[in-house]
Structures are given as structure tokens and as C-alpha cells.
Amino acid sequence: MRHRLSASGRRLGTLAGLFGLGVLLWALTPHFLTVSNLLNVLEQTSINAVIAAGMTFVIISAGIDLSVGSLVAVAGVVLASTLHAGMPITIALAASLAVGFAFGLLNGLAITWGRLPPFIATLGMMSIARGCALLFTEGRPVSGFDPAFRSIATARLLGIPAPVFVTIAVYLMAHFVLAETRFGRYVYSMGGNEEATRLSGVNVRLHKTLVYGVSGLASAVAAVLLTARLNSAQPIAGIMYELDAIAATVIGGTSLMGGEGGLGGTIIGALIMGVLRNGLNLLGVSSFVQQIVIGLVIVFAVLIDTVLKARKG
Amino acid sequence: MRALHRSILYPAVATLVALAGGCNRAAGTGTTGRPRVALVMKTLNNPFFIDMQRGAEKAAKDLDVDLVVQAADRETDVERQMQIVENLIQAHVGALALTPSGSREVVPVVGKANAAKIPVVIVDTRLDQKAATDAGVKTASFVGSDNYRGGQIIGEYLVKVANGRAKVAILEGIPGHETGDSRVRGFKDAIKGSPGVTIVASQPANWERDQGFQNILQAHADIDTVFACNDIMALGAIEAISAAGKAGQIRVLGFDAIDDARRAITDGKMTATVAQYPDEMGRAAIEAAVKAMKGEAVPADIGVRIGLITKENAARDSDKK
Numbered sequence: 246m247r248h249r250l251s252a253s254g255r256r257l258g259t260l261a262g263l264f265g266l267g268v269l270l271w272a273l274t275p276h277f278l279t280v281s282n283l284l285n286v287l288e289q290t291s292i293n294a295v296i297a298a299g300m301t302f303v304i305i306s307a308g309i310d311l312s313v314g315s316l317v318a319v320a321g322v323v324l325a326s327t328l329h330a331g332m333p334i335t336i337a338l339a340a341s342l343a344v345g346f347a348f349g350l351l352n353g354l355a356i357t358w359g360r361l362p363p364f365i366a367t368l369g370m371m372s373i374a375r376g377c378a379l380l381f382t383e384g385r386p387v388s389g390f391d392p393a394f395r396s397i398a399t400a401r402l403l404g405i406p407a408p409v410f411v412t413i414a415v416y417l418m419a420h421f422v423l424a425e426t427r428f429g430r431y432v433y434s435m436g437g438n439e440e441a442t443r444l445s446g447v448n449v450r451l452h453k454t455l456v457y458g459v460s461g462l463a464s465a466v467a468a469v470l471l472t473a474r475l476n477s478a479q480p481i482a483g484i485m486y487e488l489d490a491i492a493a494t495v496i497g498g499t500s501l502m503g504g505e506g507g508l509g510g511t512i513i514g515a516l517i518m519g520v521l522r523n524g525l526n527l528l529g530v531s532s533f534v535q536q537i538v539i540g541l542v543i544v545f546a547v548l549i550d551t552v553l554k555a556r557k558g
Numbered sequence: 559m560r561a562l563h564r565s566i567l568y569p570a571v572a573t574l575v576a577l578a579g580g581c582n583r584a585a586g587t588g589t590t591g592r593p594r595v596a597l598v599m600k601t602l603n604n605p606f607f608i609d610m611q612r613g614a615e616k617a618a619k620d621l622d623v624d625l626v627v628q629a630a631d632r633e634t635d636v637e638r639q640m641q642i643v644e645n646l647i648q649a650h651v652g653a654l655a656l657t658p659s660g661s662r663e664v665v666p667v668v669g670k671a672n673a674a675k676i677p678v679v680i681v682d683t684r685l686d687q688k689a690a691t692d693a694g695v696k697t698a699s700f701v702g703s704d705n706y707r708g709g710q711i712i713g714e715y716l717v718k719v720a721n722g723r724a725k726v727a728i729l730e731g732i733p734g735h736e737t738g739d740s741r742v743r744g745f746k747d748a749i750k751g752s753p754g755v756t757i758v759a760s761q762p763a764n765w766e767r768d769q770g771f772q773n774i775l776q777a778h779a780d781i782d783t784v785f786a787c788n789d790i791m792a793l794g795a796i797e798a799i800s801a802a803g804k805a806g807q808i809r810v811l812g813f814d815a816i817d818d819a820r821r822a823i824t825d826g827k828m829t830a831t832v833a834q835y836p837d838e839m840g841r842a843a844i845e846a847a848v849k850a851m852k853g854e855a856v857p858a859d860i861g862v863r864i865g866l867i868t869k870e871n872a873a874r875d876s877d878k879k
Contacts, residue, residue: 475666
């Protein structure tokens with residue numbers, strides 16, 4: 246009970262932060278609070294938000310996934326090549342998601358059966374998957390798709406960009422899994438106390454491996470959005486995306502120590518980053534200063550977490 | 559307790575953003591009433607783009623317009639560059655100058671600028687012609703160095719210093735890269751009229767330092783000149799030459815005029831290179847963008863000067879890119 250309350254309290258705080266940021270930008274520039282700009286921010290946030298949804302599973306389980314950016318590249322080039330081979334969109338999507346899931350499971354296996362720390366296993370995969378993407382494409386981008394595929398990024402329903410609906414669907418599904426299924430409960434309990442979870446009869450290896458599969462799957466969904474958006478899949482796509490995804494998750498209140506957090510916080514965290522970047526562009530703030538501001542927001546968010554933990558303990 | 563921490567964190571962040579925004583408010587919101595144009599670059603981690611920004615800022619000052627300069631953190635992050643352009647479209651800038659991080663990947667966002675009726679000037683790296691045509695996007699102008707002319711300049715120089723007699727090896731860039739191909743074409747056309755200047759070998763070295771020249775040197779002992787399509791490859795050739803004990807016997811020609819190449823020229827290890835002038839690119843880009851914004855005619859292609867760098871001018875600061 247206490248756990249639930251504190252999580253929702255944390256989320257309210259993050260939401261208040263997003264709201265405060267919005268009010269501030271509204272006061273500073275007339276271009277922020279327009280329907281068209283808000284939709285623009287939602288569209289831009291979708292890719293990071295989707296990756297961060299998978300990252301949330303991983304971080305709640307007390308792990309980390311540094312390979313997500315490279316998995317975006319691999320899943321993207323597989324998607325693009327399958328499309329270029331003349332396959333139907335559904336097959337290409339399935340191939341891409343399967344590749345993302347499989348690479349994610351490999352991460353999981355290296356961590357559970359290989360007993361590697363998640364940091365090392367996924368750091369290795371970051372390089373392996375990047376190499377695979379480069380090898381597969383000989384370093385060249387695979388670009389130019391027909392409008393039916395591109396509509397995943399370009400279509401609008403009731404004026405709302407399609408990627409926003411994809412993101413909502415991903416979050417609804419992920420939230421259901423995390424909050425309503427046994428697997429979801431195991432993710433929390435593994436992160437809270439892995440040993441106790443194992444002793445209570447849970448197959449920790451299996452479920453932990455699946456957690457990384459989920460993250461790989463999320464990266465593949467992001468790859469679909471990215472490829473449709475740029476009309477191109479680059480083997481060098483997604484470099485450093487892991488940092489944005491980790492940042493969104495952590496700003497959203499998921500603890501790097503594992504065991505607590507949730508998707509509601511992560512989506513708000515991703516929006517805070519999206520709004521911040523958008524606002525800094527609208528204001529014409531120098532790119533150098535932007536990096537400082539974003540870095541400070543991340544550090545402050547984690548600082549709060551640490552301070553809270555210390556008080557509680 | 560939580561509420562207390564929140565109440566500290568967010569005002570702190572908000573103040574930061576306000577400060578950051580505050581110092582740039584004039585530029586960002588156009589409250590000065592002056593027209594506002596934007597320059598979006600690949601990155602700010604490369605001296606080439608810092609110089610471009612400087613040139614653009616001078617032009618904006620002269621033309622009395624506000625200039626917003628933005629760039630992605632990394633040159634590889636074309637999606638981030640797309641976001642920046644989208645955000646600037648939302649900010650209703652009058653015109654955009656853009657150095658594409660991906661010749662094909664930025665085409666969709668140029669389309670968005672077209673839809674918002676914001677003229678776009680492409681700088682330094684051309685859009686992929688086919689991708690642009692397929693998507694039906696329009697650009698106001700292209701501003702950049704003429705790589706073909708650069709190749710010609712260095713070829714003409716060779717003909718002059720070699721008195722019409724030379725055996726040349728060419729180190730090409732990555733096959734299919736427009737910049738490298740144009741440089742080779744210009745070079746070949748320049749030496750066409752001199753039958754004494756012959757190309758004995760020509761192969762890709764992928765813009766990289768350590769590829770291939772040793773082997774060429776083994777296969778063709780009579781080579782007396784190497785033309786590398788960028789300075790990095792030229793510096794690699796210099797190492798191979800001295801490893802083969804032929805230092806000083808082979809002319810080395812490069813392209814780009816990077817600092818290490820200038821130093822090699824000053825030290826007599828390298829013969830010549832070609833300099834680009836990114837500050838002039840920045841200036842020309844903003845001038846073209848402002849014209850396009852006012853609806854004036856702008857040439858479709860604006861060439862920026864390039865210059866030959868030899869021992870006489872290698873150390874001079876004014877020629878630095």
C-alpha cells in the first residue's frame with residue numbers, strides 16, 4: 246500500500262513538473278502553446294517514449310539495457326531490406342519485431358545463463374548489433390519506401406499524427422503486462438529482491454530473459470516509426486538513444502536500484518524531455534546550452550530519488 | 559516531504575530554462591520585429607561548422623535580420639536534426655538554411671517546410687536528387703564549394719609545377735560519394751591537355767588514412783605524384799612514402815586544407831591542398847535565405863570560392879578554414 250502511494254505521489258510530482266515547464270514556455274514564447282506545436286511535440290516524443298517503455302521493464306527489474314540504440318538500427322535495416330525485397334508490409338513488420346525480440350533475448354541469455362552484469366552484456370550487444378547493421382547494409386542507408394508504409398509516420402487521424410496512436414497502444418499494452426499479469430509482478434519482485442523471488446519458486450532466469458526481450462521488441466517498434474519518419478533506415482541510426490531512454494525512465498521516477506517505478510512516470514519523463522528540447526529550439530537557445538539544461542534535469546531528477554531514499558532509510 | 563522536494567526541484571529547473579531562454583529571447587521570439595532566419599547545421603563539434611556559423615552571424619548582422627543557429631549533438635543524428643527543423647517551422651522562422659546530416663533522410667522535413675511555405679537553402683551537402691524529386695520537395699538554392707572546380711585547380715597546379723611531365727596515382731574516396739567523384743573528375747579534366755601527365759593507378763581508399771598506398775607504391779615504382787581526394791588519405795600516403803624510403807621524391811596533393819596537412823606543407827612533406835571556406839558558405843547561405851524570404855530571385859546553385867594552398871600560404875591564418 247505504501248509502495249503504491251509513494252509511486253503515485255512521485256508520478257504526480259513529475260506531472261506537476263511537466264505542467265510547470267509548459268506554463269513557463271507558454272509565458273516565454275507564443276509558439277509553444279498551439280495545437281500544431283503540441284502535436285509536433287507528441288510526434289517527436291514517440292520514438293524515445295516507445296524505447297523508454299521497454300527500458301522501464303528492464304530498470305524495474307534492476308537491470309539496464311545499453312543496446313537499444315543499436316537494436317533500433319538492426320531492426321530498422323531488416324525492416325527496410327525486407328520491404329525493398331518486395332515483401333508485404335506485414336511480413337516486414339513481423340521480421341523487424343522478431344529480430345528486435347531475438348536480439349533482446351540474447352541480451353537476456355547472456356545475463357541469466359552467462360551471469361554477465363547487464364551493463365556489460367548490453368554494452369557488448371551495443372557493439373555487436375551495430376556491427377551487424379553495418380555489415381548487413383555495407384554501411385549504406387536503405388531508403389525510399391512506398392506511401393503505404395510511410396503512412397505509419399505521416400498519416401493523421403482526427404488531425405493527430407499516427408505515431409502518437411502507436412505510442413498510446415504500446416503504453417496501454419505495456420501497462421497491462423506490467424500491472425495486471427504475473428510476469429509484470431515478477432519484474433517488480435526480481436528488481437526488489439532477486440534472491441527472495443528465486444527462493445519463492447519463480448523462474449528468475451526465464452522471466453529476466455523475457456524482460457530484455459521486451460526491451461528489444463520496444464526498440465523494434467521504435468525502429469518502424471523511425472524508418473517511416475525518415476523514409477530511410479540507416480545502420481548508424483539510434484546512436485546514444487539508450488541515454489535518452491534511460492533519462493526518460495529515470496526522470497519518470499523509476500529507480501535505478503530496481504523494484505519500483507512504472508510506465509505512467511516514464512511517458513511523462515519522455516514528454517518532459519520532448520517539451521524541453523522543443524521549447525529550447527523555439528526560444529533559439531544555443532545547442533551548447535541545451536545540452537547543459539537537459540543534463541541538469543536528468544541529474545536533478547535522480548538526485549531527488551537519492552535524497553528520498555536516504556530519508557526513507 | 560515529497561512535495562517539499564518537488565517544490566525545490568521544479569522551480570530550480572524552471573529558473574534555469576528561463577535564464578537560458580531569457581538571454582536568447584530577442585533571437586528566439588523575434589520581439590525585435592526584425593525578420594528571423596535559421597541556420598541548422600550537422601553538429602557544432604567540428605571547426606568547419608563553427609566557421610560556418612561565424613560567417614552566417616556576420617551576414618545576419620549586415621542584413622539586419624535575427625539569426626537562430628541550431629545543430630544536433632551528433633553528426634549522425636539526422637532524426638534530431640529533423641526535430642530541430644520541425645520545431646523551427648513551429649516557431650515560424652522566415653527562412654531556413656540547412657546542412658543535411660543525411661542527403662535522403664532530411665527530404666521529408668524539407669517537405670514539411672515546403673508545406674509551411676518556409677523557403678529552404680541547402681548548404682554544403684546536396685540533397686539526394688532522386689529522393690527530392692520523388693518526394694516533390696523544393697529548395698530555394700544550394701550553397702557549397704564546387705568540388706569539381708577544386709579537383710581542377712589542383713590538377714592545373716600539378717601541370718604547372720611538373721612542367722607537363724608526371725606519373726600520378728589517385729586515392730579516391732568512398733565509391734559513389736558525390737564529393738570524391740567530382741574531385742577526381744575535375745582533376746582528370748585539368749590534366750587532359752597534357753599528354754606527359756599520366757594516371758598510372760587510381761583506387762578507392764575510403765577517405766581513410768591507412769589504406770592502400772603502400773601496395774600501389776610496390777606495384778608502380780615509377781610514381782612521382784599522388785593526388786588524394788582528402789587530406790587524411792594524403793597524410794596516410796606520406797607515411798607510406800617515408801616507410802618506403804622515398805621521402806621527398808613524390809609530390810603529395812590533398813584536399814580540405816586541414817591543420818595537419820597545412821603543417822605537412824609548411825614542413826615540406828606535402829606539396830599542396832585545396833581549401834574550402836565554410837565562413838563564406840555561412841554568409842552566402844544567409845544572404846540567399848533572406849532573399850528567398852523576401853521573394854527575390856535566388857540562383858539555384860551558389861558556388862563558394864575554393865583556394866589552392868601551397869608552401870607560400872599554408873601557414874597564413876586568413877586562409878584557415
